[in-house]
Amino acid sequence: MGLSGIVWFDQGTKSIIEKIRGAIDGHTKRFGRMPQICLISKTQFTELKTNEVEGVPIHVWSRCLENHFIVGRDNYEQARQ
DSSP: OOEEEEEEEOOSSSOHHHHHHHHHHHHHHHHSSOOSEEEEOHHHHHHHOOSEETTEEEEEOTTOOTTEEEEEEEHHHHHHO
């Protein structure tokens, strides 16, 4: 899988879900499509208490820094369409 998308940074006081919604919205505005995945830090995933926001699966990525949200789509899937 090759992921293309954006890294969204938000260190504000909003909840984790609100921050992820912002990242999803940013991706959708930029690319015209919803992301297929969101990668977050282990700490934030523990706080989240869900594995999906607005239909987008949320996964832990060990290299993801806190307050960074990586949202994107699979390049392989895009090439097939």
